[in-house]
Amino acid sequence: MTIPEPLFPAPPAGSADSAGDATHPASAKSPSWWRRNRLGLVVSAVLLPATVFAVGWENWHLMYDFGARPVDPIIVAEDDSAELVGASFGPVRSAVIEDLSGLDVPDGAKVIAAAVPVDPGPKGVSCRRPTLTQQSSGRQWALMRSEIGVPYNPDEPEFCSADELGDYELIAPFVIPEDAEGPFWLDVWPQDSGGTFLRFSIDP
Amino acid sequence: MMSGVVRSKVVPWVLTAALLVGAWAIVKVTLPVGSAQEPFVTAATLDETASARNLVVTVTDVHAARAVTDDAGWSADGAWLVIDLDAAAQVTQQGASLRTATLVVGNRTFSATERGTTFLDQALVTGVPRSGSLAFQLPDDAWTEHGTLRLGLANPVLDGVIEMRIDLADLPFEREVSLQENGWAR
Numbered sequence: 001m002t003i004p005e006p007l008f009p010a011p012p013a014g015s016a017d018s019a020g021d022a023t024h025p026a027s028a029k030s031p032s033w034w035r036r037n038r039l040g041l042v043v044s045a046v047l048l049p050a051t052v053f054a055v056g057w058e059n060w061h062l063m064y065d066f067g068a069r070p071v072d073p074i075i076v077a078e079d080d081s082a083e084l085v086g087a088s089f090g091p092v093r094s095a096v097i098e099d100l101s102g103l104d105v106p107d108g109a110k111v112i113a114a115a116v117p118v119d120p121g122p123k124g125v126s127c128r129r130p131t132l133t134q135q136s137s138g139r140q141w142a143l144m145r146s147e148i149g150v151p152y153n154p155d156e157p158e159f160c161s162a163d164e165l166g167d168y169e170l171i172a173p174f175v176i177p178e179d180a181e182g183p184f185w186l187d188v189w190p191q192d193s194g195g196t197f198l199r200f201s202i203d204p
Numbered sequence: 205m206m207s208g209v210v211r212s213k214v215v216p217w218v219l220t221a222a223l224l225v226g227a228w229a230i231v232k233v234t235l236p237v238g239s240a241q242e243p244f245v246t247a248a249t250l251d252e253t254a255s256a257r258n259l260v261v262t263v264t265d266v267h268a269a270r271a272v273t274d275d276a277g278w279s280a281d282g283a284w285l286v287i288d289l290d291a292a293a294q295v296t297q298q299g300a301s302l303r304t305a306t307l308v309v310g311n312r313t314f315s316a317t318e319r320g321t322t323f324l325d326q327a328l329v330t331g332v333p334r335s336g337s338l339a340f341q342l343p344d345d346a347w348t349e350h351g352t353l354r355l356g357l358a359n360p361v362l363d364g365v366i367e368m369r370i371d372l373a374d375l376p377f378e379r380e381v382s383l384q385e386n387g388w389a390r
Contacts, residue, residue, distance in 0.1 A: 105388070106390060109332045139294075141329070176330070
C-alpha cells in the first residue's frame with residue numbers, strides 16, 4: 001500500500017516538533033474555519049433542505065399523484081348537488097331500510113341505502129362504487145349487494161359507466177352495525193378527476 | 205522512546221480489541237433480518253374475540269378430521285385441521301379480506317387450503333362479522349406437536365395479525381367435518 005502524500009506541504013525541516021505550536025505565525029492571521037469553508041457551507045445550506053424536500057415530494061407523488069387515491073374532497077351539503085368532470089351528481093337521498101324481508105342481514109346490523117342522481121353530461125362519466133364513512137369515527141364501509149341477496153340490476157347501477165348518457169341513479173346499499181349513528185360521508189369518485197372526489201353529507 | 209512504542213504497538217492492539225468487542229456487541233444486539241417488518245401480534249384463544257389493526261376474529265371451533273366437505277359438494281380425504289371463525293374489519297373495508305391464513309408447526313409453515321369453499325380471501329365488513337371455515341391439510345407427523353395459527357389481511361408487513369396456539373396432539377379425529385358456509389355470523 002502506498003501512503004499518499006500529505007495534502008498540505010509539511011512544515012519546513014527543523015520545525016517538525018514545534019508543529020501546532022501556539023506561536024505559529026500563520027494561525028493568528030489565517031481566516032476562520034467558517035470563512036474558509038463558506039462556499040461549502042452555503043451549498044450545504046441549500047442542498048440539505050432541497051434533498052429533504054425532494055425525497056418527501058417524490059414519495060408523496062408516488063403515493064398520491066396520478067389520481068391513484070382520492071385525497072381532495074369537495075364537500076357537498078345535504079340536498080345540494082355538485083359538478084365534477086362535466087357530470088352532475090346529487091342531491092343524494094338516503095334512508096335506513098326498515099323492511100328487510102327477503103334480504104340476508106344479520107342481527108345487530110342495519111342497511112343504509114343511498115341514491116345518487118347522476119347527469120353524466122354529453123360525454124358520459126365513469127365512477128367507482130361509492131363508499132360510506134362515519135364522520136365521527138372515520139370507519140368506512142363498501143357497497144354490499146350480493147352479500148345481502150340483492151342481485152345485479154341494470155336499472156339500479158352501483159357505479160357510473162361512461163356508456164350511459166341519459167340521467168340515472170346510483171343505488172348504494174351498505175351493511176353497518178346497528179349502533180353506528182350518522183352523520184356519514186358518501187364518497188363518489190369519478191374517473192379522470194385526479195385525486196378529487198365528491199363527499200356528500202348524509203344522515204339517514 | 206517509550207511513548208513511541210506505546211503509539212506504534214499498544215494503541216493499534218487496544219483499538220483492534222475495542223473494535224472487535226464493539227462489533228461483537230452490535231451483532232449481539234441487532235435484531236434478526238426482517239424484524240423491522242414483523243407484524244404486531246395479538247394472541248387469541250378459542251371463543252374469545254381478538255382484534256388487530258383492521259381485523260377482529262373469533263375462532264369458534266377447531267376440529268381434526270379424516271375428511272372435509274363443503275356445501276357445494278366438494279370433499280377430500282386426508283388429515284385436516286378445520287378452523288371455524290367469525291371475522292370482521294375494524295376500520296375500513298378497503299383491502300380487508302382474510303388473505304393471510306397459515307399454520308406454523310415446528311419450523312414448517314402450512315397455508316390454508318384453496319380447495320373447496322372456505323373463508324380464505326373472503327371480504328370482511330366493518331363492524332359486522334361474517335363467518336366461515338378454514339382448512340389445513342397436514343402431514344401425519346405434524347399431529348404430535350402444537351401449531352400456531354396466524355390470521356391477517358393481504359400483507360402482514362407491519363400490520364396487525366392474530367395468532368392462536370393449537371395443540372394438535374390433543375385434538376380428537378372426527379370422521380368427517382363440513383366446512384361452514386360463508387355468510388353473516390349468526
